[in-house]
């Protein structure tokens with residue numbers, strides 16, 4: 001079971017919503033820091049352990065800087081994310097560039113910065129040599145185990161996934177890299193998303209540790225770091241059990257002893273690139289009920305929409321909802337909780353049992369601290385909303401202002417330019 005708490009006592013949250021205007025995302029700074037520290041503590045046994053925070057989960061420079069100060073790195077998937085990581089003060093040695101279908105100029109900039117290139121395909125080796133003149137001294141390859149592993153709903157079955165190099169290609173990748181002067185080798189995978197089964201993540205470690213042995217045996221190459229990717233899940237539903245970092249750390253430690261240390265393959269650095277389990281439970285989308293409508297079903301229409309949080313519409317994902325101030329009332333009404341887009345799948349919840357909702361009520365949608373605001377978009381010319389950080393002593397800091405119509409129109413040219 002996981003407790004679904006609010007960032008502030010209900011009366012204070014209602015007052016804050018009135019003062020700031022809704023909707024907005026709010027993040028619990030001390031909560032994120034404590035949580036980040038507990039992941040690091042669980043892996044303190046592992047030499048040089050690092051979590052590269054997946055910037056895509058919450059690409060706000062203030063959050064990335066906060067995590068950087070705790071020793072986290074950054075996992076970036078695009079040039080703007082690299083810029084966020086750099087400007088947040090993350091040293092290049094702590095930046096991973098795990099990109100997809102990467103444009104030349106992004107390889108060039110990541111290389112120039114000194115970030116670790118985590119290549120997604122064997123053909124990218126030639127791309128990097130062509131674009132950067134040579135391979136970097138350190139390189140990582142993303143491994144896709146194909147039929148050896150089953151994936152899960154969000155990331156999909158590895159055989160169907162566009163990511164990573166196959167088992168047949170993997171040894172060739174390291175051989176080519178070594179022959180082209182690479183000195184330091186890393187191995188990465190990302191086979192699960194929002195995984196709540198600790199055993200699955202331990203099995204991923206087993207798979208990578210076994211590959212460390214195989215690559216060493218077949219090529220004589222020592223893998224210096226294995227990156228288990230992101231994907232540690234969070235309990236979106238109150239009945240879900242969270243993963244215990246401490247237990248995960250202990251289980252991976254015993255595998256490490258058996259498969260790395262006792263075989264003389266160490267030291268191998270262990271890393272993750274988790275986003276969701278670091279910030280996810282520490283974010284809320286706060287929204288006001290604009291209309292309550294009774295049609296063939298009952299609808300609570302919010303001033304937020306799927307542009308603020310698209311996981312429910314995209315994956316049918318569950319996000320817990322609290323009607324703020326009515327926590328003690330019985331959930332005896334059934335609503336579709338909807339957004340304001342002209343899209344019928346713009347729903348935060350379908351057939352959700354909640355206390356009776358009235359126009360003007362404040363709803364807190366939980367667990368929006370990762371892949372929430374960042375997945376937003378601008379369909380229906382919806383403007384992007386603000387992000388706030390709740391700090392010690394109840395201080396509320398604006399870490400992203402709300403977009404204005406002028407912001408939205410800034411890239412449009414009122415008089416078409418001939419090109």
Ligand SMILES: Cc1ncc(COP(=O)(O)O)c(C=O)c1O
Nearest residue numbers: 054057098230231273274275276
């Ligand atoms: C390559 C890569 N690393 C890390 C992550 C972060 O995953 P999560 O936030 O679920 O930990 C993602 C998410 O999509 C990803 O694609």
